[in-house]
Amino acid sequence: MKNKKAFEIQFNWIFVLIAGAAILIFFSSVIIKQKGITQSSTNIEMLKQMENIVSGAGVSTGTIVPLNIPNFDIKISCNKISVGYSSIQYQSMVLFAPLSIKGGRIITQTLAFNEPYRSANLLFITSVQAKYILIGDALMTEANKTLPSELDKEAFNIYDPSKIRNTNNYRAKLVFFNANVPSEVPSSLAKMQDSGVMAIKVTGRIEKGTVDFYKKSGNAFTLSESSAYLGKSSMIAAIYAENPEMYNCNMNNVFSRNRLVTQVYQGKARNLMANTARPDCRQVYSDSLPYLNRIESSSSRLSQAQRIDISDINDISSASISLESQNAEAQKLSCPMIY
Amino acid sequence: MNKKLEKKSQIQMFETISVLFIFFILIGIGAIFYVRVYKSNLDITKYGYSQSKSVAIAQRAMFLPELQCSKNKITTDNCIDLLKLEAAISVINSNEIHYYDLLEFGEINLTQVYPSSASAPKWAVYSRKIERPASSFLTFVPISLYDPAADTYGYGVLSIETQSK
Structure with missing residues (x-):
């Protein structure tokens, strides 16, 4: 009888320990999960x-x-x-x-x-x-x-x-x-x-x-x-x-944008050519198109290049200088400017 | 006597189990309530993010170099160059993926208000709509319309609709 009592008491304690551990594990997992969620939401x-x-x-x-x-x-x-x-x-x-x-x-x-x-x-x-x-x-x-x-x-x-x-x-x-x-x-x-x-x-x-x-x-x-x-x-x-990888990657994106904006200016130059009655203005827009084409093609190459090449940079630079002079010429002749 | 003792311990264990059972039910009810409140807070935050994203996209559309007026490298805010606009629409349609990154889901339209005419000129600048958006915001921006060929200014409204899934 005494053994049975002792066994029952021990069994009760074991049962209480297991139940307590289960509750602690449950609440610990809730806390850890909540911490992870809070950390993620703070990061976001x-x-x-x-x-x-x-x-x-x-x-x-x-x-x-x-x-x-x-x-x-x-x-x-x-x-x-x-x-x-x-x-x-x-x-x-x-x-x-x-x-x-x-x-x-x-x-x-x-x-x-x-x-x-x-x-x-x-x-x-x-x-x-x-x-x-x-x-x-x-x-x-x-x-x-x-x-x-x-x-x-x-x-x-x-x-x-x-x-x-x-x-x-x-x-x-x-x-x-x-x-x-x-x-x-x-x-x-x-x-x-x-x-x-x-x-x-x-x-x-x-x-x-x-x-x-x-x-x-x-x-x-x-x-x-x-x-x-x-x-x-x-x-x-x-x-x-x-590092050079970050520089080249971002410059690819910059020249990709430059290519698209240049295409818009090519369209504008053609629209200006079509909409102007003055032959001198038409000549300026016609002369500017090859420079815009050069900027567009060099920007297109640079937008996909592994490395930014100095020859394409030189090409864009010289075409930009020529295009600026055409734009100044348009201003001088009181023609609508290209950009 | 032995049977009495056995019953007593069984009753004690049964008591402990039932207390634990009710305890976990109460925890479950509390958790359900907490999750519901958290979810509604998340929905409010999500709505706020959608609104701020919509404003950011509207700003990007207003300040696109493809549309903005410029004279001798000096750009004019809240102004669209009509000659660039026609070329820009063609460029935007040919480069959908690039402009999706900037403008996401939505639609951008431009309507001329002045000089007024019987058929108000309208341009569909960008369109990439989803059938059943989770949220949709519409922003109207008054904008100046510049015609470089005639060197005249008009007035229009840029409507920017942004959608999210």
Whole structure:
């Protein structure tokens, strides 16, 4: 009888333990699931904010907007923005930024791509915790004036590694304008992770030139890829872009937009030709069509190129100059302007 | 005596089981109520997102370089170049995927109001509609219409309908 009592008591306790454990497991799983849902909805909320920023960039141009955001790790890649496991995919996004944006404060900047008419707005985003070191000639001065003052940036006319300080940034980018990239990384930045330090060499003028992208391998800079730029906005884009892949991908999208807008201007030039009675105006529009055709075909090639080629850039640049002179001629003759 | 003791322990266990059963029923009722409230909050948030997306798409349409007036690289806001418009409609129709990324599901129409005429000129700028949208927003934007050939300005209304699944 005593054994039976003892067995019943033990059995009761075991039963209570199992029931209690089941209740705890149930509530723990509810809490973990709810935490995951809340985290996902917060990530999506952040993505919506980024989507609004990208949309707003298409509307406004020449703006600099500092923003305070929650301390998320935002990942940006070609045509994609991710926060945690949530992401938005675009068909043709134009956004130049580091691969990872950290910190609670970001700077957004927009510049118009006017080659020779406005066809796209380039959006640049970076964190205030990223450092930009600009070295070079008059081109450096122009770039420094264009970059926001809120950025953590330093400008030097001559490269002196002893003047470059490590201010505990997660990312540092050295930009050399018409100056050679040194083979050695400055000693103050040598201990940073390889992915956190990069350099670019900009060679040319404000209108066009080439860009060489370098990456840090240990204590040395090694050339990873060369590309080209057209106009100030794409030169600034090379400064913001994390790597040549991001730069080339976004420039493909820019030239895709340029191709479409050029097709519209080709149609407008033909409409103007058909609708004007004046032979001198018709001549101007007729002369402008070959230049528009050249811009359209070069933009089409660049929209699909793996790398932005300097020969196509030169083609667009020279056609743009000729088209501008035709547009000025139309203005002089009091004809409706092409653009 | 033994039978009494057996019955007592059985009754005790039965009590525990029934308490647990009622407890889980109450939890279930609470969970159903919570999920319903959460779902209605989500619907409200979703509606808000659809509205803000609609505004963003309307802004994109208004500021498309393909349509915007420009003179010597200087663009004019809230103005559509009529000569560019005709070419733009053709370009937009030939590049559906590209413009879907910008304008998504919906329809954009332009109607000339002034100078008024018997048949008010109307242009279907973009159309990609879905049969049964979950939500639909219509935005009307007054817009200036510029004819570069005649160098005259008119007045029109841009209607932007955005839909979501």
